[in-house]
Amino acid sequence: MISVKNLQKSFGKLEILKGIDIEIGKGEVVVVIGPSGSGKSTFLRCLNLLEQPTGGEILFEGELITAPKHNINATREKMGMVFQHFNLFPHKTVMENLTIAPIQVRGMNKRDAEKIAEELLATVGLSDKRDAYPSQLSGGQKQRIAIARALAMQPHVMLFDEPTSALDPEMVGEVLDVMKKLAEGGMTMVIVTHEMGFAREVGDRIIFVDNGKIIEQGTPDQVFGNPSHARTKDFLAKVL
Numbered sequence: 001m002i003s004v005k006n007l008q009k010s011f012g013k014l015e016i017l018k019g020i021d022i023e024i025g026k027g028e029v030v031v032v033i034g035p036s037g038s039g040k041s042t043f044l045r046c047l048n049l050l051e052q053p054t055g056g057e058i059l060f061e062g063e064l065i066t067a068p069k070h071n072i073n074a075t076r077e078k079m080g081m082v083f084q085h086f087n088l089f090p091h092k093t094v095m096e097n098l099t100i101a102p103i104q105v106r107g108m109n110k111r112d113a114e115k116i117a118e119e120l121l122a123t124v125g126l127s128d129k130r131d132a133y134p135s136q137l138s139g140g141q142k143q144r145i146a147i148a149r150a151l152a153m154q155p156h157v158m159l160f161d162e163p164t165s166a167l168d169p170e171m172v173g174e175v176l177d178v179m180k181k182l183a184e185g186g187m188t189m190v191i192v193t194h195e196m197g198f199a200r201e202v203g204d205r206i207i208f209v210d211n212g213k214i215i216e217q218g219t220p221d222q223v224f225g226n227p228s229h230a231r232t233k234d235f236l237a238k239v240l
């Protein structure tokens with residue numbers, strides 16, 4: 001589904017991604033781990049072209065999305081993204097948050113958009129919050145709405161950038177449960193997280209990134225149980 005070849009990203013003279021190669025299959029759940037500042041967010045943001053790569057190429061569903069003439073908006077619609085901070089529209093209700101993009105970007109009629117939104121609210125366990133405003137929700141509820149909002153565009157892949165890092169500990173589980181359900185439903189997912197238990201349980205593949213490069217990758221058992229690089233071992237010793 002996604003093929004990344006020698007992906008590079010610099011900010012001015014600062015080289016952040018130093019040649020990332022990865023293939024991501026349909027339905028695969030890839031978990032990206034690594035130290036703070038290693039380029040994980042930059043990598044995700046390059047995948048959906050929130051950042052313009054400075055080198056290499058990205059193919060998405062067979063299309064070279066890094067080509068100069070490529071329609072970025074069409075690609076972004078197919079890639080849902082969930083951030084650490086939820087970025088819900090504060091002056092819109094939950095239902096409006098979920099339907100605004102399908103109606104305005106997709107041209108969907110309101111009734112169809114609301115029907116999809118209601119199904120998604122059920123999926124994330126928040127049907128009773130359809131008329132609430134974001135300020136009336138807990139952090140965990142906001143993040144579940146943010147996930148539903150991304151899903152409302154019916155993306156082909158979901159990108160998560162530390163979706164639970166800003167949450168109080170007691171709310172982490174409810175968000176991870178929604179993500180687990182998505183994974184079990186066959187969604188293709190790329191997830192940056194520090195939740196190692198979740199990574200081990202839900203990830204098909206673990207990618208360890210350090211200093212702008214993939215240092216090691218493998219199944220959760222390989223990477224967590226028997227890491228082959230010293231840097232992976234050091235990192236895991238600090239976080240596990």
Ligand code: ADP
Nearest residue numbers: 011014016034035036037038039040041042043
């Ligand atoms: P991670 O998500 O692994 O913590 P990031 O991808 O956020 O790492 O950042 C990697 C490095 O890139 C950091 O040193 C950060 O300061 C730098 N960086 C990220 N975005 C920008 C930007 N827009 N301009 C300049 N430097 C940036």
Ligand code: MG
Nearest residue numbers: 040041042162
């Ligand atoms: Mg980050």
